[in-house]
Amino acid sequence: MSRYMTGLVVRTEGTPAELVELRLPEIGPGQVRVRIRAAGVCHSDLSMINGTLRPPHPLVLGHEAAGEVVEVGDHVTRAKIGDHVVLNWQPACRSCWFCEHGQPWLCSTSHGVAALENGLTLDDAPVHVTLGVGAFAEQVVVPENAVIAVPPELEFDLAALLGCAILTGTGAVRNTARVAPGESVLVIGLGGVGLSAVAAARAAGAAQVIAVDVNESKKGLAEAAGATDFVASSENLSKDIRSRTSRRGADHAIECVGRAATIRAAWRATRTGGQVTVVGMGAADDMLQLSALEIFSSARILRASVYGQADTDLEIPALARDVLDGKLALGHLITDRIGLADVPAAFDRMARGEGARSVVTL
Structure with a gap:
């Protein structure tokens, strides 16, 4: 060799x-x-x-x-x-x-x-x-x-995605946010991880999955993953999300960009008592500012999801089975x-x- x-x-x-x-x-x-x-x-x-x-x-x-x-x-x-x-x-x-x-x-x-x-x-x-x-x-x-x-029947290119994008996005929804049927979910950033989160949210029974990206060409990919709504990112994102969620804001926001600005946007677009899950890995000098009053009065939860908060030895084989069974496209x-x-x-x-x-x- x-x-x-x-x-x-x-x-x-x-x-x-x-x-x-x-x-x-x-x-x-x-x-x-x-x-x-x-x-x-x-x-x-x-x-x-x-x-x-x-x-x-x-x-x-x-x-x-x-x-x-x-x-x-x-x-x-x-x-x-x-x-x-x-x-x-x-x-x-x-x-x-x-x-x-x-x-x-x-x-x-x-x-x-x-x-x-x-x-x-x-x-x-x-x-x-x-x-x-x-x-x-x-x-x-x-x-x-x-x-x-993983089973040899699983194609290598699909298997590769299980090792990061799929596990991270799916785990953020299932393990960290624990999205429940009927809830609304906002996903910001539609790369491989974000699109995986969109698909996982729909599979979890979310009634509304709002996909957000700066690039409007992602609309088709978002819809293919199961998004019910697509929104082009803008300064009015919070207002737009609230107009689509009975003026409350989303129950969950999954941030897949890793920037203070998008974490802040996710925070503002989430309802009182909702949860923001940060998946994107950001820079050490990109500082997020939240006031002490809004942290208290909003009663929101801000959490990070590292590697989908998953036990990889258990969840990667399970995801592989879902792909082969047609449950996960x-x-x-x-x-x-x-x-x-x-x-x-x-x-x-x-x-x-x-x-x-x-x-x-x-």
């Missing part, structure tokens, strides 16, 4: 991503080598290069992916050669305080880790991998708890199928708010 592969690397902060030849590490005990077959282009990858996050370099981009196990190390018990797997970029250790208290999505060994070294090298120098994965490459080496087996989420060399152009489309998910196929 070749110990070299091609990967998409950012060498230093501020430089463009480029395809380079990387030397793969030897596989160690408890590790798994996966041949990447599909990888989604996620906004978190863009955050690694646009200044929102400051990861170490050189850096292999990509984290939302699926592939086939081609090698396993000693003592591996949860994967075997030939398995089709989804990669988990925030695997739970199952032994820290958070894992033992039912919050594996906040696992102290992986939560908040932007990038790691894993033995990969470029010109004999260490290379970091995004969120411990580095999926914009032909292969990855990860610990066995970072792979989750994902095809509309993939608007572009591309190669590794096309990822920078996909970032440009994402920055302009175009399309839903671009998926690299290998």
Whole structure:
């Protein structure tokens, strides 16, 4: 087996991503080598290069992916050669305080880790991998708890989306907001995560799902996902949402952008006693301002949803079954199928708010 592969690397902060030849590490005990077959282009990858996050370099981009196990190390018990797997970029250790208290999505060994070294090298120098994965490459080496087996009948491009966009958006609705039948839901930001939240809200029985985006071309995608209303984002968003919700505001707002301005808009468009769930990951210096009086008088709940507040080992296989059973349709989420060399152009489309998910196929 070749110990070299091609990967998409950012060498230093501020430089463009480029395809380079990387030397793969030897596989160690408890590790798994996966041949990447599909990888989604996620906004978190863009955050690694646009200044929102400051990861170490050189850096292999990509984290939302699926592939086939081609090698396993000693003592591996949860994967075997030939398995089709989804990669988990925030695997739970199952032994820290958070894992033992039912919050594996906040696992102290992986939560908040932007990038790691894993033995990969470029010109004999260490290379970091995004969120411990580095999926914009032909292969990855990860610990066995970072792979989750899915049925081989599930297409790789759809399986890849389960590892981030679908799990995050669906989990925000099911696990964090806990949307109930008959409620109204506002979703702001219609990328892959936001469209997944729209679909999950309708599946949860929401009577009204109002989808919001700055790009009016997202209307068709929103309707395909199950939105009952589409609203182009504007300064009058709160007034518009209230006019559609008996003047009260939405029961739930799911913010999938990660900006103070859109969190504030979600807050204002939610009814008294409603809940705002923040899914988008924002910048450290983008400050949100709420007065002490409005926090008290509005009686609203403001929460974050990290990785869908999900136990990935349980929920990714369940989502895979839903896709195969026809309960969860994902095809509309993939608007572009591309190669590794096309990822920078996909970032440009994402920055302009175009399309839903671009998926690299290998």
